[in-house]
Amino acid sequence: MKPGLDKAVFSYSTSSDSGELEEENKLLRDTVEQLRGEIEKYRSPALLVAEVGDVIWQGDARHAVIKVPNGNQFYVEVSEHVKDLVPGDSILVEQKNLTVVDKVSSTKKFAVEQFVILEKPTVSWKDVGGLKTQVEEIKEVIELPLKKPELFRKVGITPPKGILLYGPPGTGKTLLAKAVAHSTKSTFIEVVGSELVQKFIGEGAKLVKEIFELAREKAPSVVFIDEIDALASKRVDMGTSGEREVQRTFMQLLAEIDGFKNLGNVKIIGCTNRRDILDEAVVRPGRLDRLIEVPTPKRDGLKEILKIHTRKMKVEKRADMNKILNKMEGFSGAEVKAVVTEAGYYAIRANRTLVKEADFFKAIVKVKRTEEAEGKDFIGMFG
Numbered sequence: 001m002k003p004g005l006d007k008a009v010f011s012y013s014t015s016s017d018s019g020e021l022e023e024e025n026k027l028l029r030d031t032v033e034q035l036r037g038e039i040e041k042y043r044s045p046a047l048l049v050a051e052v053g054d055v056i057w058q059g060d061a062r063h064a065v066i067k068v069p070n071g072n073q074f075y076v077e078v079s080e081h082v083k084d085l086v087p088g089d090s091i092l093v094e095q096k097n098l099t100v101v102d103k104v105s106s107t108k109k110f111a112v113e114q115f116v117i118l119e120k121p122t123v124s125w126k127d128v129g130g131l132k133t134q135v136e137e138i139k140e141v142i143e144l145p146l147k148k149p150e151l152f153r154k155v156g157i158t159p160p161k162g163i164l165l166y167g168p169p170g171t172g173k174t175l176l177a178k179a180v181a182h183s184t185k186s187t188f189i190e191v192v193g194s195e196l197v198q199k200f201i202g203e204g205a206k207l208v209k210e211i212f213e214l215a216r217e218k219a220p221s222v223v224f225i226d227e228i229d230a231l232a233s234k235r236v237d238m239g240t241s242g243e244r245e246v247q248r249t250f251m252q253l254l255a256e257i258d259g260f261k262n263l264g265n266v267k268i269i270g271c272t273n274r275r276d277i278l279d280e281a282v283v284r285p286g287r288l289d290r291l292i293e294v295p296t297p298k299r300d301g302l303k304e305i306l307k308i309h310t311r312k313m314k315v316e317k318r319a320d321m322n323k324i325l326n327k328m329e330g331f332s333g334a335e336v337k338a339v340v341t342e343a344g345y346y347a348i349r350a351n352r353t354l355v356k357e358a359d360f361f362k363a364i365v366k367v368k369r370t371e372e373a374e375g376k377d378f379i380g381m382f383g
């Protein structure tokens with residue numbers, strides 16, 4: 001017992017009635033004991049999270065081969081309290097001798113399907129305006145190998161495993177990826193790089209692994225990694241554990257890309273608005289080595305995009321489409337779509353089902369204004 005505590009108990013006992021004091025004394029001792037236990041708890045080293053590789057029985061004795069986070073494997077004891085251990089379980093082990101002391105509750109394990117968007121897209125090539133050369137290239141490097149792998153075998157070339165789409169936001173990158181998934185009847189598995197690193201702290205690498213397992217299960221499939229720069233950024237400098245975690249997730253992604261065959265029926269499409277900060281490792285030969293730029297549409301592209309989005313719209317005959325297009329110079333496909341929607345709203349507010357030229361003009365002003373407001377935010381964020 002620490003001297004300080006003794007004194008406290010002692011000085012108390014100089015005052016009044018002894019029976020009461022004994023009671024008091026006991027109470028204090030109990031409290032001290034309890035606090036000491038608490039301190040002991042904080043002193044005990046943290047448990048390490050590891051994974052069970054194998055469970056080995058020798059008669060009644062049970063051992064396990066475990067894998068610790070740095071990849072090393074150990075043959076260790078298992079505490080009797082740990083029931084039903086199977087390979088793949090997440091476990092807690094003592095730091096010193098690595099005895100397995102507990103299982104990590106199964107709620108920590110996640111079904112990957114809850115964390116990715118899994119769909120069979122209905123978007124077709126007809127829904128993509130402009131982007132002729134991009135569409136041709138994607139057909140060649142993704143669609144054809146999925147549809148006719150034997151052709152590539154006969155000619156003796158290997159198509160890319162994946163592509164990287166880059167360009168400003170709203171220009172149709174996601175659209176292109178969905179269209180190729182549709183045309184090849186592939187499962188479209190969408191993951192967002194920034195979510196992978198923010199939402200699944202400590203689990204990113206594992207999730208990447210499971211995403212590709214899922215992709216193989218659901219093949220033919222297209223794994224679409226939006227905002228891939230969040231994972232594969234050359235700015236990351238490993239200062240914090242968060243950055244190391246991102247790095248681990250990225251390494252797992254590279255391992256998965258390297259791990260399957262070019263002519264397999266899983267294709268990867270990476271996507272970024274920030275080609276400038278992308279780690280070159282991801283676009284090295286044998287990885288996402290086909291880089292396709294998806295730029296802001298030129299006049300012809302704009303015209304096609306406007307046509308696509310007004311397909312089901314009744315527009316007044318005298319509307320001057322050229323004038324409308326002139327005012328939309330520099331707009332992305334997403335902004336054209338927004339203009340069409342807004343124009344429709346102006347018609348609805350005026351109790352019309354026919355959309356007029358003036359509705360478009362008003363809509364264009366509105367979209368420009370919101371874009372400017374957002375543009376200011378953007379500068380504010382980085383400036």
Ligand SMILES: Nc1ncnc2c1ncn2[C@@H]1O[C@H](COP(=O)(O)OP(=O)(O)O)[C@@H](O)[C@H]1O
Nearest residue numbers: 127128129169170171172173174175305333334
């Ligand atoms: N080239 C295009 N042709 C037709 N619609 C487009 C085009 N580009 C963008 N859009 C419209 O804008 C929406 C958002 O585009 P998206 O593909 O998500 O852009 P990105 O992925 O490049 O940011 C699309 O769903 C589509 O409605």
Ligand SMILES: [Mg+2]
Nearest residue numbers: 170173174226
């Ligand atoms: Mg997108």
